[in-house]
Amino acid sequence: MPHLPGDHVDLLIIGGGIMGLWAAVKAERLGIRTLLVEAGRLGQGASGGILGALMSHVPDRWNDKKQAQFDALVALEDEVSRLEGETGLSCGYRRSGRLIPLPKPHLRPIALRHQQEAEVNWRHDGDPFQWHVLDASPFAGWPDPAFTEAGIVHDTFAARVSPRHLMAALAAVLGNARHVSVIEGLPAERIDPVANRVEFADGRSIGFGHCMIAAGPQSFPLLGPLSPSISVPLGQPVKGQAALLKADIDPSLPILFLNGLYVIAHDDGHVAVGSTSEEEFDAPFATDAKLDDLVARARALVPAISDAEVVERWAGLRPKAIGREPMVGPHPDHPRVIALTGGFKVSFGLAHRLADAALGFVIGQEHSLPESFILSDHLAVATR
Numbered sequence: 001m002p003h004l005p006g007d008h009v010d011l012l013i014i015g016g017g018i019m020g021l022w023a024a025v026k027a028e029r030l031g032i033r034t035l036l037v038e039a040g041r042l043g044q045g046a047s048g049g050i051l052g053a054l055m056s057h058v059p060d061r062w063n064d065k066k067q068a069q070f071d072a073l074v075a076l077e078d079e080v081s082r083l084e085g086e087t088g089l090s091c092g093y094r095r096s097g098r099l100i101p102l103p104k105p106h107l108r109p110i111a112l113r114h115q116q117e118a119e120v121n122w123r124h125d126g127d128p129f130q131w132h133v134l135d136a137s138p139f140a141g142w143p144d145p146a147f148t149e150a151g152i153v154h155d156t157f158a159a160r161v162s163p164r165h166l167m168a169a170l171a172a173v174l175g176n177a178r179h180v181s182v183i184e185g186l187p188a189e190r191i192d193p194v195a196n197r198v199e200f201a202d203g204r205s206i207g208f209g210h211c212m213i214a215a216g217p218q219s220f221p222l223l224g225p226l227s228p229s230i231s232v233p234l235g236q237p238v239k240g241q242a243a244l245l246k247a248d249i250d251p252s253l254p255i256l257f258l259n260g261l262y263v264i265a266h267d268d269g270h271v272a273v274g275s276t277s278e279e280e281f282d283a284p285f286a287t288d289a290k291l292d293d294l295v296a297r298a299r300a301l302v303p304a305i306s307d308a309e310v311v312e313r314w315a316g317l318r319p320k321a322i323g324r325e326p327m328v329g330p331h332p333d334h335p336r337v338i339a340l341t342g343g344f345k346v347s348f349g350l351a352h353r354l355a356d357a358a359l360g361f362v363i364g365q366e367h368s369l370p371e372s373f374i375l376s377d378h379l380a381v382a383t384r
Contacts, residue, residue, distance in 0.1 A: 001202065002183040008207035009035040011362060012198055014188045014222065015215035017047035018163075018347050019340045021170040022355035023212055024180050025083075028173065030359065034180040035206070039187035043167035045216050046316040047347070050244045051274045052166075053255055053262050054159040054349045055098055059118040059131060064370040065325065066121070069346060072353040073159065074124050079352045080161070087172040092162025092267055097254040101143055101301075102150040108133065111153050122157055129157035142253055143263075143301045158255050160264050161348060188215070193226055193334035210362045212338045217319045219327075219341035223375075226331050230382045235327065235342055237317035239281040241291040242274025245298075247308035256301060263298050263305075271305055273298040277345075279320075287313040320344045323378040328354050328369060330361050332376045338362065339375040 011027055013020045016038030027034040038044075054073055057066040080093045102108055111133045118131035132154040137143060143152075174182050187201040191211060199205045213219045217237035224234055249265045256263040264272040276290050291313055299306045321327040321342030331337045340358040343350055357367040371377050 002186050004183070004204060004206055005035060005181050008209075009033055010209040011035070011212065012037070012206065012208040012210070013212045013214055014198065015213065015219065015341075016042040016182070016184065017045050017214065017216050018167065018351045019343065019354065020212070020214035021167060021174070022351045023214060023340055023358055024182070025170050025173050026352075026355045026359050028177045028180045030363065031179050032359075032362065036174070036180060036182045037186045037188060037200070038182070038184045039215070039218070041184050042171050042182070043164065046240065046318045047163060047167055047216075049163050049240070049242060049316055050272045050312065050314050051242050051262055051264060052092065052161045052163050052266070052272065052348065053257075053264055054161060055155075055255065055257070056122065056157050059114055059121040062117070062121040065372060068353070068368075068370050068373070069350060070122065072350045073157070076349060076352060077159070080166070083166075083169045083173065087169045089169045089172055090162075090165055090267075091169050092165040093159065094252065095157075095159040096252060096265070098155040098158035099137060099139070099143065099254045099256050100153040100155065101147040101256075101258050102152055103147050103258075105150045108150040111151070114153075129155070131155050139253055141302070141304055143256055143258070144303055147258065147301060154254070160255055160266065162266060163348060166348070188222065191222055191226065191337060193331070193337050196336055208336070210336050210338060212340050212358055212362075214340040216341060217317050219319060219339065220321075223331070223339060226334055226337060227379055227382070230379065232322070232382050234378060234382060235319055235321040236279065237284065238320045238344065239278040239284055239315060240275040240318055241278075241287050241294065241313070241315045242272060243291055243295050243310050243314070244312040245271045245273060245295075245305055245308040246311045247271050247305045249304065258301060261294060261297050261301065263302055270311070271308065284317050285315050287315045291315075318344050318347070321378055323372060323381040325370070325372045326350060326354055327375055327378050328358055328373050329367070329375040332379065342378075
């Protein structure tokens with residue numbers, strides 16, 4: 001039975017995925033006495049996947065949500081550099097860019113409009129990242145020219161990261177932490193927001209100054225009872241499937257993205273292919289014909305991987321909040337309970353910034369998140 005560090009902690013973080021680990025690392029840097037509890041193993045959920053695409057929203061119809069994500073993706077490069085410097089571990093990060101094939105003529109005028117909008121909206125330190133509309137891919141065979149009848153977009157902003165390597169680096173920081181303790185294999189069962197205690201599945205409990213819920217899809221059943229007037233779930237799990245192929249592919253190649261299909265060249269000759277978004281499923285952690293279809297589409301898109309061996313098939317659940325955006329911030333009726341979940345497809349690019357905001361609520365700092373990210377906004381959606 002894992003040992004609890006006393007009867008009370010200043011900050012209790014429930015969940016050891018990408019959100020919870022970033023929050024714990026940031027809490028360590030702030031010197032906050034913290035306990036992170038994870039129901040299974042650190043990073044065993046969707047955060048332990050294989051895809052790792054880091055892509056901005058399309059640069060049209062710019063708003064505060066798109067700007068927040070853009071700023072977070074820019075800042076992640078320095079965050080990763082600091083992690084790698086502290087741990088000596090690679091996070092598999094590279095600003096590789098992205099290619100978006102234009103298989104139909106009607107797509108080219110849209111892409112050209114986005115090219116102009118990127119010059120205005122994708123700016124950092126005065127210079128824009130590029131959204132080039134080209135007649136053909138500058139990378140031979142990546143993708144097959146049959147998919148670029150109307151040209152191809154080359155986005156220089158997108159990046160990729162190895163989810164597992166990033167998780168390992170975050171965990172390594174906590175392995176040497178002075179202020180943060182980590183307990184695996186300890187599921188949280190119920191939050192008592194009046195007594196400020198969390199009860200665990202083994203019958204024990206611990207008090208907290210603040211409790212941060214970062215448990216992925218399991219966050220929603222923990223948060224739901226805190227709002228008894230709401231009769232709908234605050235979010236749902238969405239299943240994703242992906243595959244890892246072994247191929248002799250240049251790891252500096254851009255991400256390929258076409259109609260929801262990602263093909264990502266990682267280090268060590270691996271190519272990740274994904275991913276599905278399934279709201280209805282029978283077997284959450286099993287792969288099936290839907291992944292077979294993704295792999296077949298990827299092989300058609302890139303003939304160079306047509307014979308590549310599939311070395312791993314992966315399935316997992318991602319948290320989709322009721323308002324679709326990330327869900328961050330204190331519960332309006334119980335301000336010592338703070339949500340940090342719901343990132344769905346964009347968690348790896350935003351988690352470091354969302355953790356900063358969540359900790360800001362703990363130490364009394366103002367946040368700069370879009371209102372649609374805040375827990376109270378999600379609760380308002382649930383009452384409509």
